[in-house]
Amino acid sequence: MADAIISARDVIKSFGDFRALDAVSLDVARGERVVVCGPSGSGKSTLIRCINRLERHEAGTIAVNGVPVDDSRRSREARRGTVGMVFQQFNLFPHLTVLDNLTLGPMRALRKPEDEAREIAMRYLARVRIPEQADKYPRQLSGGQQQRVAIARSLCMEPEIMLFDEPTSALDPEMIGEVLAVMTELARTGMTMIVVTHEMGFARGVADTMVFMDRGRIVETAPPARFFAAPETERCRDFLQKILHH
Amino acid sequence: MMRAALLAALALLLGGCSADWGWYVVDPSTQTGWTNLKFLLGGLYYTILLSLTAIAISVVVGLLVALPGLSQYRALRAFNRVYVEVVRSVPILVLILWVYYGLPQVMDITIGVFWAGVIALALSDSAFQAEIFRAGIQSVDRGQYEAAQSVSLGYVDTMRYVILPQAIRRILPALGNQLVYMLKMSSLVSVIGMQELTRRANELVVTEYRPLEIYTVLVLEYLVLILIVSALVRRLERRLRADER
Numbered sequence: 001m002a003d004a005i006i007s008a009r010d011v012i013k014s015f016g017d018f019r020a021l022d023a024v025s026l027d028v029a030r031g032e033r034v035v036v037c038g039p040s041g042s043g044k045s046t047l048i049r050c051i052n053r054l055e056r057h058e059a060g061t062i063a064v065n066g067v068p069v070d071d072s073r074r075s076r077e078a079r080r081g082t083v084g085m086v087f088q089q090f091n092l093f094p095h096l097t098v099l100d101n102l103t104l105g106p107m108r109a110l111r112k113p114e115d116e117a118r119e120i121a122m123r124y125l126a127r128v129r130i131p132e133q134a135d136k137y138p139r140q141l142s143g144g145q146q147q148r149v150a151i152a153r154s155l156c157m158e159p160e161i162m163l164f165d166e167p168t169s170a171l172d173p174e175m176i177g178e179v180l181a182v183m184t185e186l187a188r189t190g191m192t193m194i195v196v197t198h199e200m201g202f203a204r205g206v207a208d209t210m211v212f213m214d215r216g217r218i219v220e221t222a223p224p225a226r227f228f229a230a231p232e233t234e235r236c237r238d239f240l241q242k243i244l245h246h
Numbered sequence: 247m248m249r250a251a252l253l254a255a256l257a258l259l260l261g262g263c264s265a266d267w268g269w270y271v272v273d274p275s276t277q278t279g280w281t282n283l284k285f286l287l288g289g290l291y292y293t294i295l296l297s298l299t300a301i302a303i304s305v306v307v308g309l310l311v312a313l314p315g316l317s318q319y320r321a322l323r324a325f326n327r328v329y330v331e332v333v334r335s336v337p338i339l340v341l342i343l344w345v346y347y348g349l350p351q352v353m354d355i356t357i358g359v360f361w362a363g364v365i366a367l368a369l370s371d372s373a374f375q376a377e378i379f380r381a382g383i384q385s386v387d388r389g390q391y392e393a394a395q396s397v398s399l400g401y402v403d404t405m406r407y408v409i410l411p412q413a414i415r416r417i418l419p420a421l422g423n424q425l426v427y428m429l430k431m432s433s434l435v436s437v438i439g440m441q442e443l444t445r446r447a448n449e450l451v452v453t454e455y456r457p458l459e460i461y462t463v464l465v466l467e468y469l470v471l472i473l474i475v476s477a478l479v480r481r482l483e484r485r486l487r488a489d490e491r
Binding site: 080095104109110 | 389397415
Protein backbone atom coordinates (compact mmCIF):
# COMPACT_ATOMS: atom_id res chain seq x y z
CA MET A 1 0.00 0.00 0.00
CA ALA A 2 1.61 3.22 -1.13
CA ASP A 3 0.18 5.50 1.53
CA ALA A 4 0.73 3.09 4.43
CA ILE A 5 1.87 4.82 7.62
CA ILE A 6 2.46 1.43 9.20
CA SER A 7 3.62 -1.48 7.15
CA ALA A 8 4.34 -4.84 8.74
CA ARG A 9 5.73 -7.72 6.66
CA ASP A 10 5.99 -11.32 7.84
CA VAL A 11 6.65 -10.30 11.41
CA ILE A 12 7.68 -13.12 13.74
CA LYS A 13 7.95 -12.90 17.49
CA SER A 14 8.36 -15.74 19.97
CA PHE A 15 8.42 -15.96 23.72
CA GLY A 16 10.48 -19.06 24.38
CA ASP A 17 8.74 -21.87 22.52
CA PHE A 18 5.54 -19.91 22.11
CA ARG A 19 5.15 -18.18 18.76
CA ALA A 20 3.17 -15.02 19.53
CA LEU A 21 3.37 -13.64 15.99
CA ASP A 22 3.66 -16.06 13.12
CA ALA A 23 4.45 -14.15 9.93
CA VAL A 24 2.02 -11.31 10.40
CA SER A 25 1.60 -8.70 7.68
CA LEU A 26 -0.52 -5.61 8.04
CA ASP A 27 -0.77 -2.24 6.34
CA VAL A 28 -2.40 0.73 7.96
CA ALA A 29 -3.12 3.84 5.94
CA ARG A 30 -2.81 7.33 7.35
CA GLY A 31 -6.03 8.17 9.17
CA GLU A 32 -7.23 4.57 9.14
CA ARG A 33 -8.86 3.09 12.23
CA VAL A 34 -8.07 -0.56 12.71
CA VAL A 35 -9.69 -2.64 15.42
CA VAL A 36 -7.90 -5.87 16.27
CA CYS A 37 -9.75 -8.65 18.04
CA GLY A 38 -9.25 -12.31 18.73
CA PRO A 39 -9.00 -14.78 21.59
CA SER A 40 -6.45 -14.15 24.34
CA GLY A 41 -2.97 -15.27 23.41
CA SER A 42 -3.68 -14.68 19.74
CA GLY A 43 -0.93 -12.06 19.42
CA LYS A 44 -2.99 -8.85 19.31
CA SER A 45 -1.09 -7.05 22.03
CA THR A 46 2.24 -8.36 20.84
CA LEU A 47 1.54 -6.96 17.38
CA ILE A 48 0.99 -3.40 18.57
CA ARG A 49 3.80 -3.68 21.12
CA CYS A 50 6.16 -4.54 18.28
CA ILE A 51 5.04 -1.45 16.37
CA ASN A 52 6.29 0.87 19.11
CA ARG A 53 9.23 -1.36 20.03
CA LEU A 54 8.04 -2.44 23.45
CA GLU A 55 8.79 -5.87 22.02
CA ARG A 56 11.50 -6.70 19.50
CA HIS A 57 10.33 -8.77 16.58
CA GLU A 58 12.87 -11.36 15.53
CA ALA A 59 12.11 -11.60 11.84
CA GLY A 60 10.21 -9.69 9.19
CA THR A 61 10.01 -5.92 8.96
CA ILE A 62 7.87 -3.22 10.46
CA ALA A 63 8.06 0.26 9.02
CA VAL A 64 6.51 3.41 10.44
CA ASN A 65 6.43 6.28 7.95
CA GLY A 66 8.74 4.19 5.81
CA VAL A 67 11.42 3.92 8.51
CA PRO A 68 12.15 0.39 9.74
CA VAL A 69 11.46 -0.12 13.44
CA ASP A 70 14.70 -1.26 15.06
CA ASP A 71 17.26 -0.12 17.65
CA SER A 72 19.20 2.22 15.38
CA ARG A 73 19.45 5.86 16.28
CA ARG A 74 17.74 6.90 13.06
CA SER A 75 14.81 4.66 13.80
CA ARG A 76 14.46 5.89 17.37
CA GLU A 77 14.66 9.50 16.27
CA ALA A 78 12.02 8.91 13.62
CA ARG A 79 9.68 7.27 16.13
CA ARG A 80 10.14 9.91 18.81
CA GLY A 81 6.69 11.20 19.60
CA THR A 82 5.22 9.57 16.53
CA VAL A 83 3.53 6.58 18.11
CA GLY A 84 1.40 6.99 21.23
CA MET A 85 0.27 4.08 23.36
CA VAL A 86 -2.52 3.55 25.85
CA PHE A 87 -2.19 0.58 28.18
CA GLN A 88 -4.71 -1.74 29.77
CA GLN A 89 -3.38 -0.84 33.24
CA PHE A 90 -3.09 2.91 32.45
CA ASN A 91 0.53 3.00 33.71
CA LEU A 92 0.31 6.59 34.84
CA PHE A 93 3.26 7.86 36.89
CA PRO A 94 1.85 7.61 40.42
CA HIS A 95 4.31 10.04 42.02
CA LEU A 96 3.48 12.87 39.62
CA THR A 97 0.40 15.04 39.39
CA VAL A 98 -1.83 14.67 36.35
CA LEU A 99 -0.29 17.80 34.86
CA ASP A 100 3.26 16.55 35.43
CA ASN A 101 2.32 13.19 33.91
CA LEU A 102 1.31 15.10 30.80
CA THR A 103 4.23 17.51 30.54
CA LEU A 104 7.08 15.07 31.25
CA GLY A 105 7.31 13.63 27.73
CA PRO A 106 6.94 16.93 25.85
CA MET A 107 9.49 18.65 28.10
CA ARG A 108 12.12 15.90 28.31
CA ALA A 109 11.75 14.09 24.99
CA LEU A 110 10.54 16.91 22.74
CA ARG A 111 12.41 19.70 24.59
CA LYS A 112 9.35 21.92 24.79
CA PRO A 113 9.54 24.84 27.23
CA GLU A 114 7.47 24.36 30.38
CA ASP A 115 4.76 26.92 29.63
CA GLU A 116 4.17 25.50 26.19
CA ALA A 117 4.05 21.94 27.57
CA ARG A 118 1.52 23.05 30.18
CA GLU A 119 -0.59 24.75 27.58
CA ILE A 120 -0.65 21.60 25.45
CA ALA A 121 -1.41 19.51 28.53
CA MET A 122 -4.37 21.66 29.53
CA ARG A 123 -5.68 21.57 25.97
CA TYR A 124 -5.71 17.78 25.92
CA LEU A 125 -7.03 17.49 29.45
CA ALA A 126 -9.93 19.62 28.30
CA ARG A 127 -10.36 17.33 25.34
CA VAL A 128 -10.66 14.28 27.57
CA ARG A 129 -12.97 16.40 29.73
CA ILE A 130 -11.10 16.49 33.03
CA PRO A 131 -9.22 19.81 33.08
CA GLU A 132 -10.23 20.29 36.74
CA GLN A 133 -8.15 17.25 37.80
CA ALA A 134 -4.82 18.71 36.66
CA ASP A 135 -3.30 19.05 40.12
CA LYS A 136 -4.47 15.72 41.49
CA TYR A 137 -2.46 12.53 41.73
CA PRO A 138 -3.52 9.52 39.65
CA ARG A 139 -4.66 7.52 42.67
CA GLN A 140 -7.21 10.21 43.47
CA LEU A 141 -9.00 9.57 40.19
CA SER A 142 -11.40 6.86 39.13
CA GLY A 143 -10.26 4.21 36.68
CA GLY A 144 -12.08 5.88 33.83
CA GLN A 145 -10.52 9.23 34.64
CA GLN A 146 -7.08 7.65 34.90
CA GLN A 147 -7.41 6.09 31.49
CA ARG A 148 -8.53 9.41 30.03
CA VAL A 149 -5.45 11.03 31.58
CA ALA A 150 -3.36 8.29 29.99
CA ILE A 151 -4.91 9.06 26.61
CA ALA A 152 -4.21 12.76 27.12
CA ARG A 153 -0.63 11.95 28.12
CA SER A 154 -0.10 10.19 24.80
CA LEU A 155 -1.80 12.97 22.84
CA CYS A 156 0.49 15.58 24.41
CA MET A 157 3.32 14.08 22.36
CA GLU A 158 1.19 15.00 19.33
CA PRO A 159 1.59 11.57 17.76
CA GLU A 160 0.58 10.53 14.26
CA ILE A 161 -0.49 7.09 15.41
CA MET A 162 -2.26 5.97 18.56
CA LEU A 163 -2.12 2.38 19.76
CA PHE A 164 -4.63 1.13 22.32
CA ASP A 165 -3.95 -2.11 24.16
CA GLU A 166 -7.29 -3.27 25.60
CA PRO A 167 -7.91 0.21 27.02
CA THR A 168 -11.18 -0.67 28.73
CA SER A 169 -10.43 -4.18 29.98
CA ALA A 170 -9.32 -3.07 33.44
CA LEU A 171 -12.26 -0.72 33.92
CA ASP A 172 -15.47 -1.13 35.87
CA PRO A 173 -18.37 -1.44 33.41
CA GLU A 174 -19.84 1.97 34.22
CA MET A 175 -16.57 3.68 33.24
CA ILE A 176 -16.07 2.00 29.90
CA GLY A 177 -18.42 4.40 28.14
CA GLU A 178 -16.56 7.57 29.04
CA VAL A 179 -13.26 6.16 27.72
CA LEU A 180 -14.81 4.88 24.51
CA ALA A 181 -16.44 8.28 24.02
CA VAL A 182 -13.05 9.98 24.17
CA MET A 183 -11.63 7.44 21.74
CA THR A 184 -14.55 7.88 19.35
CA GLU A 185 -14.01 11.61 19.41
CA LEU A 186 -10.33 11.10 18.72
CA ALA A 187 -11.19 8.92 15.75
CA ARG A 188 -13.25 11.78 14.31
CA THR A 189 -10.17 14.02 14.25
CA GLY A 190 -8.59 11.71 11.70
CA MET A 191 -6.03 10.10 14.00
CA THR A 192 -4.52 6.85 12.79
CA MET A 193 -5.52 4.28 15.39
CA ILE A 194 -4.95 0.63 16.08
CA VAL A 195 -7.22 -0.54 18.86
CA VAL A 196 -7.03 -3.95 20.48
CA THR A 197 -10.40 -4.40 22.09
CA HIS A 198 -13.42 -6.64 22.51
CA GLU A 199 -15.80 -3.69 22.54
CA MET A 200 -17.60 -4.62 19.35
CA GLY A 201 -20.06 -1.74 19.57
CA PHE A 202 -17.15 0.67 19.44
CA ALA A 203 -15.59 -1.33 16.61
CA ARG A 204 -18.75 -1.19 14.53
CA GLY A 205 -19.05 2.55 14.98
CA VAL A 206 -15.45 3.58 14.54
CA ALA A 207 -13.39 1.00 12.67
CA ASP A 208 -12.51 1.27 9.00
CA THR A 209 -10.98 -2.16 9.14
CA MET A 210 -11.53 -5.15 11.41
CA VAL A 211 -8.67 -7.56 11.97
CA PHE A 212 -9.23 -10.95 13.53
CA MET A 213 -6.20 -12.75 14.94
CA ASP A 214 -5.82 -16.29 16.16
CA ARG A 215 -2.71 -18.22 17.21
CA GLY A 216 -0.30 -15.55 16.09
CA ARG A 217 -1.79 -15.06 12.65
CA ILE A 218 -4.12 -12.58 11.05
CA VAL A 219 -6.99 -14.80 10.00
CA GLU A 220 -9.39 -12.26 8.63
CA THR A 221 -9.33 -8.62 7.55
CA ALA A 222 -12.50 -6.87 6.47
CA PRO A 223 -14.53 -3.67 6.77
CA PRO A 224 -16.80 -3.91 9.81
CA ALA A 225 -20.03 -4.27 7.84
CA ARG A 226 -18.82 -7.40 6.10
CA PHE A 227 -16.83 -8.59 9.11
CA PHE A 228 -19.84 -8.72 11.39
CA ALA A 229 -22.43 -9.75 8.81
CA ALA A 230 -20.50 -12.47 7.04
CA PRO A 231 -17.26 -13.58 8.66
CA GLU A 232 -15.44 -15.82 6.24
CA THR A 233 -13.68 -18.21 8.55
CA GLU A 234 -15.07 -20.68 11.02
CA ARG A 235 -12.80 -19.49 13.84
CA CYS A 236 -13.85 -15.89 13.40
CA ARG A 237 -17.52 -16.87 13.37
CA ASP A 238 -17.01 -18.85 16.58
CA PHE A 239 -15.24 -15.99 18.24
CA LEU A 240 -17.89 -13.43 17.30
CA GLN A 241 -20.63 -15.77 18.47
CA LYS A 242 -18.98 -16.00 21.86
CA ILE A 243 -18.30 -12.35 22.47
CA LEU A 244 -21.47 -10.96 20.97
CA HIS A 245 -23.77 -13.23 22.94
CA HIS A 246 -22.18 -13.33 26.35
CA MET B 247 6.86 2.79 73.15
CA MET B 248 10.31 1.46 72.31
CA ARG B 249 11.86 4.71 73.39
CA ALA B 250 9.99 4.77 76.67
CA ALA B 251 11.18 1.25 77.46
CA LEU B 252 14.77 2.19 76.73
CA LEU B 253 14.63 5.26 78.92
CA ALA B 254 13.04 3.28 81.75
CA ALA B 255 15.82 0.69 81.61
CA LEU B 256 18.35 3.49 81.67
CA ALA B 257 16.72 5.16 84.68
CA LEU B 258 16.88 1.86 86.57
CA LEU B 259 20.53 1.49 85.72
CA LEU B 260 21.34 4.98 86.89
CA GLY B 261 19.01 4.73 89.87
CA GLY B 262 21.14 1.82 91.01
CA CYS B 263 24.14 4.10 91.29
CA SER B 264 26.06 3.52 94.46
CA ALA B 265 28.82 5.54 95.98
CA ASP B 266 31.21 3.42 93.93
CA TRP B 267 30.25 5.39 90.85
CA GLY B 268 32.58 8.22 90.13
CA TRP B 269 30.38 10.61 88.24
CA TYR B 270 32.71 13.46 89.16
CA VAL B 271 34.73 12.73 86.00
CA VAL B 272 31.91 14.12 83.92
CA ASP B 273 30.21 16.39 86.47
CA PRO B 274 29.64 19.67 84.61
CA SER B 275 29.62 21.63 87.90
CA THR B 276 33.31 21.01 88.40
CA GLN B 277 36.10 22.44 86.29
CA THR B 278 37.62 19.06 85.30
CA GLY B 279 34.27 17.38 84.85
CA TRP B 280 33.10 20.13 82.49
CA THR B 281 36.31 19.97 80.48
CA ASN B 282 36.01 16.18 80.22
CA LEU B 283 32.39 16.37 79.17
CA LYS B 284 33.15 18.97 76.52
CA PHE B 285 35.98 16.77 75.26
CA LEU B 286 33.63 13.77 74.97
CA LEU B 287 30.82 15.71 73.30
CA GLY B 288 33.33 17.29 70.92
CA GLY B 289 33.55 13.90 69.21
CA LEU B 290 29.95 14.27 68.00
CA TYR B 291 31.08 16.67 65.31
CA TYR B 292 33.45 14.13 63.79
CA THR B 293 31.10 11.19 64.20
CA ILE B 294 28.37 13.07 62.35
CA LEU B 295 30.63 14.57 59.71
CA LEU B 296 32.29 11.22 59.06
CA SER B 297 29.00 9.33 58.80
CA LEU B 298 27.22 11.89 56.63
CA THR B 299 30.15 12.23 54.24
CA ALA B 300 30.50 8.47 54.01
CA ILE B 301 26.80 7.84 53.44
CA ALA B 302 26.55 10.60 50.84
CA ILE B 303 29.32 8.90 48.89
CA SER B 304 28.04 5.38 49.44
CA VAL B 305 24.53 6.26 48.19
CA VAL B 306 25.97 7.61 44.94
CA VAL B 307 28.39 4.71 44.53
CA GLY B 308 25.65 2.25 45.51
CA LEU B 309 23.35 3.62 42.81
CA LEU B 310 26.12 3.51 40.21
CA VAL B 311 26.82 -0.10 41.14
CA ALA B 312 23.13 -1.04 41.25
CA LEU B 313 22.28 0.20 37.74
CA PRO B 314 24.64 -2.17 35.88
CA GLY B 315 23.18 -4.96 38.00
CA LEU B 316 19.87 -4.38 36.22
CA SER B 317 21.37 -4.28 32.75
CA GLN B 318 20.49 -6.70 30.00
CA TYR B 319 24.22 -7.23 29.41
CA ARG B 320 25.80 -10.09 31.27
CA ALA B 321 29.20 -8.38 31.70
CA LEU B 322 27.63 -5.40 33.48
CA ARG B 323 25.61 -7.67 35.75
CA ALA B 324 28.77 -9.62 36.53
CA PHE B 325 30.54 -6.40 37.53
CA ASN B 326 27.70 -5.68 39.95
CA ARG B 327 27.83 -9.16 41.48
CA VAL B 328 31.61 -9.20 41.90
CA TYR B 329 31.62 -5.74 43.47
CA VAL B 330 28.84 -6.52 45.90
CA GLU B 331 30.14 -9.93 46.92
CA VAL B 332 33.76 -8.84 47.37
CA VAL B 333 33.07 -5.61 49.24
CA ARG B 334 30.41 -7.21 51.39
CA SER B 335 32.80 -9.96 52.46
CA VAL B 336 35.39 -7.67 54.03
CA PRO B 337 34.75 -6.73 57.67
CA ILE B 338 34.51 -2.97 58.10
CA LEU B 339 37.31 -2.89 60.68
CA VAL B 340 39.60 -4.78 58.32
CA LEU B 341 38.68 -2.40 55.50
CA ILE B 342 39.48 0.61 57.68
CA LEU B 343 42.90 -0.80 58.57
CA TRP B 344 43.62 -1.74 54.98
CA VAL B 345 42.60 1.64 53.57
CA TYR B 346 44.59 3.55 56.19
CA TYR B 347 47.76 1.47 56.25
CA GLY B 348 47.66 -0.33 52.91
CA LEU B 349 46.09 1.97 50.31
CA PRO B 350 48.69 4.77 50.65
CA GLN B 351 51.44 2.27 49.82
CA VAL B 352 49.57 0.74 46.92
CA MET B 353 48.73 4.08 45.35
CA ASP B 354 51.72 6.02 46.61
CA ILE B 355 49.61 8.74 48.21
CA THR B 356 48.97 9.94 51.71
CA ILE B 357 45.51 9.70 53.19
CA GLY B 358 44.49 11.46 56.40
CA VAL B 359 42.61 9.63 59.13
CA PHE B 360 39.32 11.31 58.21
CA TRP B 361 39.38 10.42 54.53
CA ALA B 362 40.67 6.93 55.22
CA GLY B 363 37.65 6.47 57.49
CA VAL B 364 35.28 7.97 54.94
CA ILE B 365 36.61 5.80 52.12
CA ALA B 366 36.45 2.60 54.17
CA LEU B 367 32.96 3.26 55.54
CA ALA B 368 31.61 4.42 52.18
CA LEU B 369 33.12 1.48 50.33
CA SER B 370 31.72 -1.00 52.78
CA ASP B 371 28.29 0.60 52.85
CA SER B 372 28.10 1.00 49.07
CA ALA B 373 27.71 -2.76 48.59
CA PHE B 374 24.64 -2.72 50.82
CA GLN B 375 23.31 0.45 49.18
CA ALA B 376 23.71 -1.23 45.79
CA GLU B 377 21.56 -4.14 46.92
CA ILE B 378 18.97 -1.81 48.41
CA PHE B 379 18.75 0.26 45.22
CA ARG B 380 18.56 -2.84 43.06
CA ALA B 381 15.66 -4.22 45.07
CA GLY B 382 13.95 -0.81 45.08
CA ILE B 383 14.29 -0.31 41.35
CA GLN B 384 13.16 -3.86 40.64
CA SER B 385 10.05 -3.29 42.72
CA VAL B 386 8.85 -0.61 40.29
CA ASP B 387 6.29 -2.04 37.90
CA ARG B 388 7.39 -2.97 34.39
CA GLY B 389 4.54 -0.82 33.05
CA GLN B 390 6.29 2.30 34.30
CA TYR B 391 9.24 1.67 31.96
CA GLU B 392 6.84 0.99 29.11
CA ALA B 393 4.88 4.16 29.78
CA ALA B 394 8.12 6.16 29.91
CA GLN B 395 9.21 4.59 26.64
CA SER B 396 5.82 5.33 25.10
CA VAL B 397 6.38 9.06 25.70
CA SER B 398 9.87 8.69 24.17
CA LEU B 399 11.91 9.14 27.35
CA GLY B 400 15.49 7.86 27.14
CA TYR B 401 17.20 5.73 29.78
CA VAL B 402 18.52 8.61 31.89
CA ASP B 403 15.23 10.54 31.90
CA THR B 404 13.28 7.36 32.62
CA MET B 405 15.44 6.63 35.64
CA ARG B 406 15.58 10.20 36.86
CA TYR B 407 11.96 11.22 36.51
CA VAL B 408 10.02 7.96 36.60
CA ILE B 409 11.79 5.02 38.21
CA LEU B 410 14.11 6.45 40.87
CA PRO B 411 11.57 8.79 42.51
CA GLN B 412 9.33 5.78 43.07
CA ALA B 413 12.16 3.45 44.07
CA ILE B 414 13.63 5.91 46.57
CA ARG B 415 10.30 6.38 48.33
CA ARG B 416 10.15 2.64 48.82
CA ILE B 417 13.70 2.21 50.04
CA LEU B 418 13.73 5.22 52.33
CA PRO B 419 13.23 3.13 55.49
CA ALA B 420 16.16 0.95 54.42
CA LEU B 421 18.29 4.03 53.72
CA GLY B 422 17.42 5.33 57.19
CA ASN B 423 18.58 2.02 58.63
CA GLN B 424 21.85 2.30 56.77
CA LEU B 425 22.41 5.80 58.16
CA VAL B 426 21.89 4.53 61.71
CA TYR B 427 24.19 1.60 60.97
CA MET B 428 26.77 3.98 59.57
CA LEU B 429 26.68 6.20 62.67
CA LYS B 430 27.40 3.16 64.78
CA MET B 431 30.05 1.71 62.50
CA SER B 432 31.88 5.03 62.49
CA SER B 433 33.01 4.13 66.02
CA LEU B 434 35.40 1.62 64.41
CA VAL B 435 37.35 4.46 62.83
CA SER B 436 38.58 5.17 66.37
CA VAL B 437 41.22 2.45 65.83
CA ILE B 438 43.16 4.61 63.40
CA GLY B 439 42.94 7.62 65.68
CA MET B 440 39.94 9.54 64.36
CA GLN B 441 38.81 11.90 67.12
CA GLU B 442 35.19 10.83 67.06
CA LEU B 443 33.01 9.85 70.03
CA THR B 444 34.52 6.44 70.74
CA ARG B 445 38.14 7.51 70.35
CA ARG B 446 37.66 10.40 72.72
CA ALA B 447 36.03 8.17 75.31
CA ASN B 448 38.91 5.71 75.01
CA GLU B 449 41.47 8.48 75.46
CA LEU B 450 39.68 9.88 78.47
CA VAL B 451 39.46 6.45 80.07
CA VAL B 452 43.24 6.13 79.79
CA THR B 453 43.81 9.36 81.70
CA GLU B 454 40.90 9.29 84.16
CA TYR B 455 40.57 5.56 84.64
CA ARG B 456 36.77 5.68 85.09
CA PRO B 457 35.63 3.38 82.21
CA LEU B 458 32.14 2.71 83.61
CA GLU B 459 31.09 6.36 83.78
CA ILE B 460 32.81 7.43 80.58
CA TYR B 461 31.49 4.54 78.51
CA THR B 462 28.03 5.10 79.95
CA VAL B 463 28.20 8.67 78.66
CA LEU B 464 29.36 7.23 75.33
CA VAL B 465 26.34 4.90 75.20
CA LEU B 466 24.05 7.84 75.91
CA GLU B 467 25.69 9.94 73.24
CA TYR B 468 25.04 7.30 70.58
CA LEU B 469 21.56 6.62 71.89
CA VAL B 470 20.45 10.25 71.75
CA LEU B 471 22.13 10.85 68.40
CA ILE B 472 20.47 7.85 66.81
CA LEU B 473 17.04 8.51 68.30
CA ILE B 474 17.19 12.00 66.80
CA VAL B 475 18.29 10.69 63.42
CA SER B 476 15.56 8.03 63.44
CA ALA B 477 12.94 10.66 64.19
CA LEU B 478 14.21 12.83 61.33
CA VAL B 479 14.11 9.91 58.91
CA ARG B 480 10.55 9.08 59.92
CA ARG B 481 9.52 12.67 59.41
CA LEU B 482 11.02 12.66 55.94
CA GLU B 483 9.17 9.44 55.12
CA ARG B 484 5.89 10.97 56.24
CA ARG B 485 6.47 14.06 54.20
CA LEU B 486 7.23 12.07 51.05
CA ARG B 487 4.13 9.98 51.57
CA ALA B 488 2.07 13.12 52.07
CA ASP B 489 3.30 14.34 48.68
CA GLU B 490 1.49 11.50 47.03
CA ARG B 491 -1.86 12.32 48.46
